[in-house]
Amino acid sequence: MAAARAVRMTEEAGTASLFDRVGSFLRDHxxxxxxxNYAFAYHLIASPKGPVARAVEALTESGVRISQSDVDAMNLDVQAQERPDAAKKADGLVARTQMQVEGFADMVTAMRVETEGFGRDLAASAAAMTLSTDLGKGEALAASQIARITATMIARVRTAEAQLETATREASELREKLEEARDNARRDPLTELPNRRAFEEAFTVQAAAGETLCIAVCDVDHFKSVNDRFGHAVGDRVLKAIGEALSQSCPGHLVARYGGEEFAILFSGVTVDAARALMETARTTVSTKRYRLRETDAPLGEITFSAGLTCAENTERLGTAFHRADRLLYAAKSAGRNRLRIG
Structure with missing residues (x-):
């Protein structure tokens, strides 16, 4: 009993110590x-030799505190390493369901072809029996009964064909809805751009294929003041306008709304100089446009964004490259906003 109590006290002391260290880390930074943030600090302290801990050590070795944006960027790696990805499990379920629906549709189509052929053969046999005149009386009676049975079977085949046609149509509609649901899970409902999930998946797929990838992270300057002065409906329209400008200026590349007023662009198969030119075009397009309130035609004021651009190195994780682009973004903001920083 005493031994069990001692073990319990030791465990409680360890838990309290860990809790205090997590709290101290959050306060210090x-x-x-x-x-x-609690989850991030716990992962950091519980795995002091892990890649996230090493990244934090490199950032803070000169006495600099890490920022919330640093934590958010590094959390990408933590989540990729640890979380049981429910979204991926859901994707797997949808994919399996879609395969089953497609298999069912193929099976129904094959059955329709077979029943149509069977129905034609039965109809031809019945017609031949009815038209035959060289049968004896007994044979004619038997043929008449066979023709009647055959006609009944034909009617049943026609009913089965109609039911199969309905099932085929329903399977096709279900397949379309599954495709729509999968697409909606990767699309931002406001801007209709790909969302963060789609961006991360695209990076993983293209990196695995050996593509040359550059990442730009953009943030609308003074966006909070837009919402405060004009309301969230106007803020939403500003986000949509910037999303459209980025998409038009970066054709052929993935433009995503990453969250809030932040956008991310995945450039594939181009140099950093080419990506820079596209980003500068987008930045100029947004900053030179004169935005007005739809209701009163009053000027909205200058709308700009700041951005950071970097190229991902071979085998580099998304979290690492994104974090670098994010730090460049905040360097652009610190330098006066409405500018692009490259690194």
Whole structure:
């Protein structure tokens, strides 16, 4: 009993010590005590030799505190390493369901072809029996009965064909809805751009294929003041306008709304100089446009964005490259906003 109590006290002391260290880390770096930040600090302290801990050590070795944006970027790696990805499981379920639906549709189509052929053969046999005149009386009676049975079978085949046609149509509609659901899960409902999930999946697929990839991270300058002065409906229209400008300026590349007022662009198969030219075009397009309120035609004021651009190295994780682009973004903001930083 005493031994068990001693073990329990030791465990409680260890838990308290870990809890205190997590709290101290958040206080030292002036991070809000949110669940995500607690989880990040716990992972960092519980795995002091892990890649995230090494990244934090490199950032803070000169006495600099890490920022919330640093934590958010590095959390990409933590989530990729640890979380049981429910979204991927759901994707797997949808994919399996879609395969089953497609298999069912193929089976129904094959059955329709077979029943149509069977129906034609039965109809031809019945017609031949009815028209035959060289049969004896007994044979004619038997043929009449066979023709009647055959006609009944034909009617049943026609009914089965109609039911199979309905099933085929329903399977096709279900397949289309599954495709729509999978697409919606990767699309931002406001801007109709790909979302963060689609961006991360595209990076993984293209990196595995050996593509040359560059990442740009953009953030609308002074967006909070737009919402405060004009309301969220106007803020939403600003986000849509910037999403359209980025998409038009970067054709052939993935433009995603990453979250809030932040956008991310995945450039594939181009040099950093080519990506820079496209980003500068987008930045100029947005900053030179004169935005007005739809209701009153009053000027909205200058709308700009800042951005960071970097190229991902071979085998580099998304979290690492994204974090570098994000730091360049904040360097652009610190330098006066409405500019692009490359690194």
């Amino acid at each position: 002036r991070l809000d005590p949110t669940p995500a």
